[in-house]
Amino acid sequence: MASSAITTAFEAWNVNKILQNEPARPDKMVFAFIPGQDENAEIDRDEPIPPPENIQHIADITSYGSINPNAVVYSVVLDSSVGDWxxxxxxxxxSATDTLLMVVHTHTQKKIKTQGGQQGNNLTRNLAMEFDGATEATQITVTAETWQIDFSERLAGVDERVRAENIDAYGYAAFRGDAxxxxxxxxxxxxxxGLGYVAGLRCESQQNLSVPPFSGATKVWMDASWQGTLTGAWEVVYTLRTAGALDDYEKxxxxxxxxxxAEIDAGGNITDLRPGFPLEELEEEVRIKCPYRVNDVLLTANPExxxxxxxxxxxxxxxxxxNARTLMIGEAPLTTGGQDWITLTKKEMPRHGHGLNNVKIKGAGGHDHEYDKYQKDGTQDSTRVSVDNIRLGIEQDRTSKVEDHTHEVEGETDESGEGEPFSVVSSYLTLRGWLRVA
Known part of the structure; x- marks a missing residue:
């Protein structure tokens, strides 16, 4: 991290420039090395220019631009011909008044020049000054270009926010499965x-990693760092280290x-020290505490x-x-069948009889009967029948004979029934059923 401050000397210098209608712009950028400086300590606004022995380089302001009405930026570009320091x-x-206007404390950085086969580096430094009326006071009318605006502090803040959020989610360290x-x-x-997190940094390995050689008892440490260049991509760089004790460090x-x-004792026995992913640990804890397995059914009257x-x-x-199904014990879970309502057919009806009403016998053809012919004065009269059959000499005869036969009965029994289906559901008690799926 870096800290910055506008000096108290700037205030009087700025007022004087405005009164003289001169642009209130610095013209030099000074680079110095201060031994033992704490980059995070608050800057004294009365801090002076470092002594000559601490000054490493003085560069002319290369470019300047307006960020907004209250902020301007000054830039220098140092190519690979400048260094080493x-x-x-x-x-x-x-430089005209030898007035220090703004101070920045930062971590130690190197400026290297190309020499002796060594490739140097190019350095661009952009310092933004923010104060009321900055654009008007400096008389800077050009807009700052993108390269002049230093996003490093903002990007570093974004990176740190992501790292902190990962710690919130995974803890200081977490490893998935056997990672x-x-x-x-x-x-x-x-x-x-596998995949793991150390201090919020995501570490993923696609292959086995060798543990560095060691002797005696030791611990195996994951060493993770967020690294990259000012203009290049950043990534997590990690490795394994062995030591009895190890603290976070800067390099x-x-x-x-x-x-x-992990911890390895003198006999080579390994003690795993990795915490699992919080969600996996929670699932394992629930798996132990919940008495129901996946695909088990909970029947309950509890609405929760x-x-x-x-x-x-x-x-x-x-x-x-x-809903509303009857439970049946069987070898095929969740198989459904049966029905709540049925209509009886003839096959399901018990044997039974019905009373007769409005029944009659159907006609069955002619038949004969025996009779006495009538006789008077010795003369037979075939057209009349004698009822006095005790007299001698009366001749008897018969009608035409019909063979044995039967008679059919016609008619129908009374109709009964309406064919309505009826419920086969027994008396019941309703319970809520839950199926565990995960």
Whole structure:
């Protein structure tokens, strides 16, 4: 991080420039190295220009531009012909009056020139001054170009915010499954591939990582750092280290965060020190506490959702698909069948009889009968029948004979029944059914 301040000397100098109608612009940028300087300490606004022995380089202002009415930016470009030196102090000065106008304290950085086969670096420094009426006071009418605006502090703040949010989500360290699990393979210790977080930095390995050689008891540490260049892509750089104890540290301007993933005793026995992903640990805790397995059914009169009782589990309400169904024990879970209402057919009816009404016998043809012929004065009269059959000499005869036969009965029984279906549901008690799905 870097801190900056506009000096108290600037105020009087600025007023004087305005009164003389002169542009209130610095013309030089000074680079110095101050031993033992704390870049995060508050800057004394009365701080003077460093002594000559601490000044490494003085450069003319290359460009300037207006950011908004109250902010202007001054830039210098130092090519690879300038160097070699280190600096942690930058100042804007007005060389005509030798007035220090603005001070910046930063971490130690290097300016290297190209020489002896060594490729130097190009340095662009942009310092923004913010004060009321800055554009008017400096008489700067050109707009600052993108390259003149230093986004490094803002980008560093974004990176740090993301890192802090990851710590909120995963804790200081977390590893998924067997990621970075230390185990012994033959005579060598390796870390398994996978995904882990150290101090909010995402570390993902696609292959086994070898643990550096060690002797005696030790701990194995994940060392993670967020690294990149001013204009290039940034990424997490990580490695494994072995030491009995290790603290976070800074190297080459990059912060390194460490976490012990395993401890190995003098006998080579490994103790895993990796914490799991918070969600996975919660799921494991729930798996232990929840008495129901996936695909188990909970029947309850409690209206509370099971997920409220066992966070991390997933349940489905069975009433959506199986509302009002009767439970049946069988070997094929969740098989459905049966029906609530039926209509009887002739096959299901018990044997039974019905009373007869309005029944009659159908006609069955002619038949004969025996009779006495009438006789008077010895004469037979075939057209009349004698009822006095005790007299001698009366001849008897018969009508035409009909063979044995039967008679059919015609008619129908009374109609009964309306064919309505009826319920086969027994008396019941309703319970809520939940199926655990995860």
């Amino acid at each position: 280190e600096y942690n102090w930058i100042g804007l000065i007005d 970075f699990l230390i185990h012994r393979s033959g005579g060598q210790y390796v870390a398994l591939p 080459d301007g990059f912060l390194h965060f460490v976490y012990a993933v 959702h099971p997920e409220d009782s066992w966070p991390g589990t997933r349940w489905t309400d069975m009433s959506g698909d199986y």
